[in-house]
Amino acid sequence: MTDDALTIRGRATAVLNAGRALRTASTAERAQWLAEAAEAVKRHAGQAGPKLSKATGLSVPMVDWAGRTTLDTIREDTLLALARAADAVSEPLSAPIAMLAVVLAGNVFTAPVRGIVVPLLFGVPVLVKASSKELTFPAMLRDALRRSHDNLGAALDVVAFPGGDVERETALVERAEAVSVYGSDETIAAMASRVGPRSIIPHGHGVSVAYCGAEALSDPQRSNTIANLALDICAYDQRGCLSPQLVFVEAVTERSAMDFAVCLAQEGLDPMNRTLPRGPLPASIGAEQGQWRGVAEVEGTLIRGDSYGLAIRSAQAIRWSPGYRNVTIVPVRSIDEAFDAIEPIGASLKCVGADPASISNVRARLDKRRPPRAYACSLGSMQTPAVDAPADGFPIWHELLRA
């Protein structure tokens, strides 16, 4: 499906006009409709599994898991809590913007959920440019919203066209008051040049890391730590910016880090590959993986599994992996050492997953960073952010409300 500029303009106008009706409903009504739509998508997601698997390159069980866990976060109570939180900090008399345009990326197919649901909750109609690689899920969401309530359904539409087409990108953004862009720095820069005076909400590429304190590595917490960490690594085949690239482990010796890595492999990643198998490895990623794993083995230690690679190496010699379940375990003596190591990541750091005993410490350190972009979350939930989780250092409703 490819839409021309005329079609895009027509849909933008229709969506913009539908905003008025959407805003006549109360926040509670919108929350109810959205929650019903999320439930409906969840019910039908199973049938779309093979199609989504083919489009995304994720295995069918992974697609099922991703859809279910993401949609589980869209409930009436969580949406109302989000609305209350926004209300509490927004300026008096602030109102929703007239329309939001959203440009999606293709690496994490459930990204549209928060990107679409949250503006609609606040009464902002949305025109979405779907990734050319993945149209199925945004279309499912749109259809479910239409079935849920006419006013809600009319306030969202989806278009698709090749990126870089100036005329169509202009048509996408010209009626919008703000433009939310998921993708590479190049994509964001290209869109920024089209938006003119409108606000741009960039969601650029980034990386995330995990931190496991000493307590999390020893009994009785260890098995829980391993299960949660394995899920964070395997979710979406480590393709998203919330996937941990590095796992800092507070280890007394390198040997204890190695022991932990062996357990993570045997008790976490091997079983996970049976329940949530990795999708097929693209050839180009395979070539990068070959280099990354080999270098890891030369410069440190590598644990090689059927569908994963664990490099154990010092914080001084970190090399980014191509994802697809290739992770670096970095032994550190303290949380300070871990934060020293991630300092160069700067604003590209998105999230730090941490064990229960370390999370408050991690959060405090992240809050001190300027600008405070990354947020802390519990291990096991890095890839399933709550609906109210911040995005790139801002509240999720950033730029959706104006005084």
Next chain:
Amino acid sequence: MSRRSDLKHRIEAMIAHFQSGGEVDPALRDVLIEDLATWQAGRIPEYGRLQRQGHWPAALPTDVFRFRRIAAHAEEDDVRVFLSSGTTSSERSVHAYGDLSLYDLAARAAAQRMLFPDVGQIRLLMLAPHEKEAPDSSLEYMLARFAEWFGAECTWAWRHGALDLDRLTAVLSRAESAGEPIALLGTSFAFVHAEDGLGQRRFKLAPGSRVMQTGGYKGRSREVDSDVLLQAISDRYGIAAPFIINEFGATELSSQLYETTLREAIRGPAGRRRLWVPPWVRATPVDPDTLQPVESDKVGILRIDDTANLDSVCCIQTADLAKRVEDGIVVLGRAPGAIPRGCSLAADQALGAR
């Protein structure tokens, strides 16, 4: 006799046997690869750290040449150090040689077989810098040796860091008038720049003329589809497509692979365009997870076991995607995220700076 001398003697004997028209037994080559890998693992700590996968020795990723010195000899014994081109990474691949005799032997034997199977000497025109201008480039080193071994006369159409179009035109015009064949050797990028610079000028070079191009575009400048470039070169110089071949080489390797069409056009029988693998080399597409050979014509990442790499590492894991075609290999390109490198880039940088 030292272990190194023994290994060197066996490599030399294998290549010499091939040069004299003998068949090289792949089983003997494989034993030699094993012995080389064992010796090298004991002398090069980085290689010694790699764990064997399956029944072949471990292969060292090319990226390691960017971070570490990979040599079985001491630095003070270096006679030549080749560097890969590349600007996206501050770290370029480094391949240090304490002895170039195996490199020379392998380069000469392969070129004689695939690039000059019908001639002892021929006019040469290099679309590349002279080795004095680029002493750390393995391509420029090889071309300089070709000039010595195969050049009836040789011209470098590259001076002061730029393609010399006047010189290129003059040499080609002379060859055209004389009706004598000429071989044009250079990077793909240099041929693209010649295309851009020569305008409407066309040549009808004598039968037996040929082109060897090497390297990709590294995402640095105008890219031309390989089939389009082949046709453009054919049209520009009046050379039939089979006489235009690619050479596949790398800083980390001492041997080169050549496309088959030139030799097959001369000696027959003609097959599909593919890379010929010298019999002292083993080139294998492998699965990126298991590092084991992929089945039949499936795409894998290219592993090259080059016995001429005596003083570094014989078993090399490249980041190139490849598949088997008939008895050869077709390289499908480098992984998009892998570090771009290669001989073409140095040429492009120079041209861009002009």
